[in-house]
Amino acid sequence: MTAQLSVEDFSLVFRTRHGTVRALEDVSLSVERGEIVGVVGESGSGKSVLAYAVMGLQDAAARVQGGRIRFAGLDMLTASEGALAGVRGRELAMIFQSPRTALNPIRKVGRQIEDILRQHANLPGRDLRDQAIAALARVRIPDPQRRYEAYPFELSGGMCQRVMIAMALACSPFLLIADEPTTGLDVTTQAVIMDLIRDMSREARMSTLLITHDLGLAGEYCDRIAVMHAGHVVEIAPAAELLSRPAHPYTQQLLAATPTPRSTVEGLVSIPGQLPDLRHDLPPCRFSARCARHSPICDEKPLPWTSLTPTHSVRCRVPLWG
Amino acid sequence: MGFVGKRLLGTIPSLIGVVIVTFLLSHALPGDPAAYFAGPAANAASIAGVRAKLGLDQSLPVQFMHYIVDLAHGNLGNALTTGQPVLTDLIDRLPASLELTFFALVFAVALGIPMGVWAATKPDSLADHICRASVSVAAAFPTFFVGLILVYIFYFLLGLAPEPVGRLNEILYTAPPRVTGAYTIDSLIAGDWNTFRASLAQLVLPAISLGLFALAPIARITRAAMVQSLGSDFTRTARAAGLPRGKILVTYAFRNALLPVANVLGMVFSFLLGSNVLIEQVFGWQGIGAYAVSAVLASDYAAVQGFVLMMAVLYILLNLIVDLLATVIDPRVRFEA
Amino acid sequence: MRATTLTRNIGHAFGENRLTLVAVAILLLLLLCAAFGTVLAPYNPLMTDGTAKLVAPCMAHPFGTDALGRDILSRVVVAARLDLGMAISAVVLSFAGGLALGSAAGYFGGWTDRVIGRVMDTIMAFPLFVLAMGIVAALGNSVLNIVIATMIINLPFYCRFARGEVNVRREMGYIEAARMGGNRALQVLTNHIVPNILPPMMVQASLNMGWAILNAAGLSFIGLGVRPPTPEWGIMVSEGASNIISGEWWTFVFPGAALVLAVFCFNLLGDGLRDLLDPRRRI
Numbered sequence: 001m002t003a004q005l006s007v008e009d010f011s012l013v014f015r016t017r018h019g020t021v022r023a024l025e026d027v028s029l030s031v032e033r034g035e036i037v038g039v040v041g042e043s044g045s046g047k048s049v050l051a052y053a054v055m056g057l058q059d060a061a062a063r064v065q066g067g068r069i070r071f072a073g074l075d076m077l078t079a080s081e082g083a084l085a086g087v088r089g090r091e092l093a094m095i096f097q098s099p100r101t102a103l104n105p106i107r108k109v110g111r112q113i114e115d116i117l118r119q120h121a122n123l124p125g126r127d128l129r130d131q132a133i134a135a136l137a138r139v140r141i142p143d144p145q146r147r148y149e150a151y152p153f154e155l156s157g158g159m160c161q162r163v164m165i166a167m168a169l170a171c172s173p174f175l176l177i178a179d180e181p182t183t184g185l186d187v188t189t190q191a192v193i194m195d196l197i198r199d200m201s202r203e204a205r206m207s208t209l210l211i212t213h214d215l216g217l218a219g220e221y222c223d224r225i226a227v228m229h230a231g232h233v234v235e236i237a238p239a240a241e242l243l244s245r246p247a248h249p250y251t252q253q254l255l256a257a258t259p260t261p262r263s264t265v266e267g268l269v270s271i272p273g274q275l276p277d278l279r280h281d282l283p284p285c286r287f288s289a290r291c292a293r294h295s296p297i298c299d300e301k302p303l304p305w306t307s308l309t310p311t312h313s314v315r316c317r318v319p320l321w322g
Numbered sequence: 323m324g325f326v327g328k329r330l331l332g333t334i335p336s337l338i339g340v341v342i343v344t345f346l347l348s349h350a351l352p353g354d355p356a357a358y359f360a361g362p363a364a365n366a367a368s369i370a371g372v373r374a375k376l377g378l379d380q381s382l383p384v385q386f387m388h389y390i391v392d393l394a395h396g397n398l399g400n401a402l403t404t405g406q407p408v409l410t411d412l413i414d415r416l417p418a419s420l421e422l423t424f425f426a427l428v429f430a431v432a433l434g435i436p437m438g439v440w441a442a443t444k445p446d447s448l449a450d451h452i453c454r455a456s457v458s459v460a461a462a463f464p465t466f467f468v469g470l471i472l473v474y475i476f477y478f479l480l481g482l483a484p485e486p487v488g489r490l491n492e493i494l495y496t497a498p499p500r501v502t503g504a505y506t507i508d509s510l511i512a513g514d515w516n517t518f519r520a521s522l523a524q525l526v527l528p529a530i531s532l533g534l535f536a537l538a539p540i541a542r543i544t545r546a547a548m549v550q551s552l553g554s555d556f557t558r559t560a561r562a563a564g565l566p567r568g569k570i571l572v573t574y575a576f577r578n579a580l581l582p583v584a585n586v587l588g589m590v591f592s593f594l595l596g597s598n599v600l601i602e603q604v605f606g607w608q609g610i611g612a613y614a615v616s617a618v619l620a621s622d623y624a625a626v627q628g629f630v631l632m633m634a635v636l637y638i639l640l641n642l643i644v645d646l647l648a649t650v651i652d653p654r655v656r657f658e659a
Numbered sequence: 660m661r662a663t664t665l666t667r668n669i670g671h672a673f674g675e676n677r678l679t680l681v682a683v684a685i686l687l688l689l690l691l692c693a694a695f696g697t698v699l700a701p702y703n704p705l706m707t708d709g710t711a712k713l714v715a716p717c718m719a720h721p722f723g724t725d726a727l728g729r730d731i732l733s734r735v736v737v738a739a740r741l742d743l744g745m746a747i748s749a750v751v752l753s754f755a756g757g758l759a760l761g762s763a764a765g766y767f768g769g770w771t772d773r774v775i776g777r778v779m780d781t782i783m784a785f786p787l788f789v790l791a792m793g794i795v796a797a798l799g800n801s802v803l804n805i806v807i808a809t810m811i812i813n814l815p816f817y818c819r820f821a822r823g824e825v826n827v828r829r830e831m832g833y834i835e836a837a838r839m840g841g842n843r844a845l846q847v848l849t850n851h852i853v854p855n856i857l858p859p860m861m862v863q864a865s866l867n868m869g870w871a872i873l874n875a876a877g878l879s880f881i882g883l884g885v886r887p888p889t890p891e892w893g894i895m896v897s898e899g900a901s902n903i904i905s906g907e908w909w910t911f912v913f914p915g916a917a918l919v920l921a922v923f924c925f926n927l928l929g930d931g932l933r934d935l936l937d938p939r940r941r942i
Contacts, residue, residue, distance in 0.1 A: 055562055089564030096562075101555040104574055106581075106652050115573070116563045151653050167563065339781030343790075347797040458930075462923035464873050466880050467896055467915035474903050474912075596788025600877050604900065614789075615881045618796045630793035634785045 003030040004207040010067030019279040034205040038218030041228035090120040093168035097180035099160035103152040110148030158189035230286035237312040247314040340634040348627040399624030408628035417503025419609030429533035438544025461538035465597040469531035469604035488606040528605040543586040547579035679931030685924040692739035700733035723909035734890035746871040749809035757817020765825030779815040787812040805884035824856040866929030869922035
């Protein structure tokens with residue numbers, strides 16, 4: 001099986017007025033066909049930067065320092081802007097957090113879906129409207145004919161996110177990138193939206209990259225999870241195994257800080273320290289300053305990947321097991 | 323349609339306020355209009371006679387009632403300088419001013435919006451800096467000074483522009499028969515191409531001088547609004563959806579930037595209508611601004627107050643049109659109203 | 660912490676933004692002319708010279724002479740006092756008036772707010788220059804009345820600004836605390852609210868100066884207020900305009916340039932001041 005998306009040793013920096021921010025370093029990750037992979041980390045860990053890099057939508061200040069991103073056989077880093085625009089929306093789609101602001105506020109949602117269909121689907125003009133309504137129906141929006149005419153401000157946040165998903169899935173993409181898709185939605189709506197994303201990926205054998213800060217959410221919906229910290233991927237494992245047997249101290253702390261049905265508020269632990277300043281010189285392991293298991297060996301370069309099992313890798317010299 | 327009705331009702335307080343202010347300006351201020359109207363040779367008795375005739379001996383509320391009744395009949399009084407009813411004079415000259423203002427607005431919008439968009443697509447580039455610098459320099463130039471400089475350069479030095487003798491050089495051309503009162507339109511209606519070209523040529527310099535001052539706020543707000551909507555979440559969504567650049571720029575970013583631009587048009591109209599007076603003075607334009615200036619200098623109260631009232635009503639109407647346009651641009655405005 | 664931010668902002672305003680320095684230099688020059696214009700001017704600005712009419716700029720008359728043989732440089736220099744004086748007094752008056760009315764409206768709310776708001780809306784319902792013309796026509800044609808008219812049309816900007824700021828601050832903790840501490844309304848306003856809204860209002864004022872200058876000069880350009888032969892930039896441009904057809908450009912260009920310089924200077928200062936006080940609003 002060939003990976004739908006593969007990111008290899010990808011490094012990216014931001015050149016800002018106040019110095020160079022090493023936002024991503026040697027990030028490697030792959031997503032197979034039909035697989036849901038979660039990227040989990042605190043805000044500032046670089047998970048959204050990674051998502052935008054995969055889309056080829058980096059900030060103007062971003063500079064790629066090395067590595068490769070391949071999607072469906074296309075080298076995303078060297079492809080022309082035209083080639084990227086042809087892929088985006090058709091084979092590679094993305095949904096965002098705060099769906100309300102992510103939709104054009106003064107265009108009917110139906111028309112926004114049509115814009116994408118017109119660009120990518122090669123449909124005769126008279127079929128656009130029907131297809132747009134069908135796309136709304138597919139994400140189980142009740143009364144799609146009427147919703148077609150709605151403006152985003154007339155819809156609830158959850159409904160807006162469904163519209164976003166309908167837009168993203170309108171052209172049956174190979175890969176969906178969901179960047180914190182349920183942030184800002186209430187808990188019931190969260191579950192509905194996540195179920196929808198999972199069902200859609202299963203039905204269409206679509207791959208999904210789920211970016212989230214919520215390890216619990218990722219554990220529930222993902223096949224595999226990659227944990228990110230300060231621009232590094234520190235651990236990758238099948239979801240169930242990662243949750244039950246974390247190997248990286250950071251993953252363990254993230255887990256302890258994640259509420260579960262059985263945990264109490266008192267039982268929740270906050271992670272000590274904060275993310276290091278990515279503008280400064282950093283030790284090989286960027287977690288070392290916050291790590292209780294830190295030992296001199298951690299400061300030796302380079303920091304290697306350790307394969308604990310064929311599917312479970314960790315980037316730590318003193319993992320919790322194995 | 324409910325919105326239009328509500329917005330129309332909303333102009334009523336402004337109209338009432340405007341009428342009260344013009345009334346106060348003409349009736350409740352120091353100076354004695356009666357003495358003025360009676361003329362320099364008047365004695366106490368004739369002044370009192372004039373005062374009674376003008377109703378100035380009555381209490382302010384009564385005078386105000388008379389004023390309202392007169393307004394309702396379209397009676398703004400008679401102008402001393404022309405001897406005609408003020409309303410007739412104003413209606414006579416209004417098309418000239420509107421024509422000039424319209425062309426100035428077209429010039430300012432046609433230049434200001436593309437400049438703002440261009441600067442916004444390349445923030446902090448050389449183009450951006452040049453745009454912003456030229457806009458702030460343009461904002462420092464008094465309209466009348468710009469008009470004079472343009473006349474000096476394009477008429478005196480280069481000979482490209484026609485002599486600044488008003489709307490039409492009447493020695494060479496005859497004014498077209500009056501239909502709308504705007505020479506460019508009337509000459510087209512009459513099928514007189516020469517007059518059309520001549521009146522258009524007369525319009526170029528005054529319209530540019532007038533429009534340049536309005537250019538600054540339009541370009542500035544367009545740039546700011548475009549920078550904001552280009553950096554917005556929905557523009558990012560459109561890029562992530564692989565929409566073509568032109569579509570993103572126009573349908574997504576620009577259409578959203580239009581609302582702030584429409585909102586600044588109110589201020590722009592205030593500039594344009596005010597500066598009209600100055601530009602008409604510079605170019606010998608026979609509009610209501612020039613009429614008002616000669617009325618002010620001749621202390622022709624009725625004419626000045628009529629002019630102020632008409633300008634205010636015009637301004638309120640223009641703002642109303644802008645508001646209605648805003649609802650076309652942005653459905654949320656309609657919803658919130 | 661606060662002091663260092665301020666120093667850094669001053670550093671930014673003057674270091675990275677050289678234009679602000681230029682503006683300060685122009686301002687000093689203008690103020691010098693306004694204060695000592697009659698001493699600095701090489702000639703008497705009112706002295707006519709029948710033998711030197713419409714002399715082009717030369718060593719003796721760097722800005723040339725006008726149709727009556729008066730030295731334009733001297734007139735431009737001397738006019739600074741009147742032009743700046745009109746604009747500054749109008750801005751100071753509308754600043755004070757707007758601050759008082761706006762604070763009252765924002766603090767007391769209710770009827771006070773509604774009445775003041777209504778009056779300001781009514782002023783704003785006019786094209787402002789047209790209203791200024793009407794006011795001067797009604798009050799009488801004098802320099803004082805130009806100042807009053809300019810003050811009135813500027814009033815709403817300050818009033819609304821002050822009202823908004825007071826409204827926001829009224830609910831803030833430290834005002835609440837002052838009020839509960841038994842301070843009376845006027846005390847709360849003058850001791851706690853006004854000092855905090857003065858800096859942003861100063862930015863408004865300096866951005867507004869340029870417009871006030873244009874406005875006053877526009878009124879005198881159409882022949883209101885200032886009477887000849889008083890030197891004033893607007894009226895000088897208007898006098899010089901009649902010489903365009905015969906090509907004596909210096910008669911209107913120099914007084915006009917003085918106007919542009921003054922307006923440009925105040926606009927730059929306003930921008931600089933805004934950067935200084937509120938770096939976030941840098942656009």
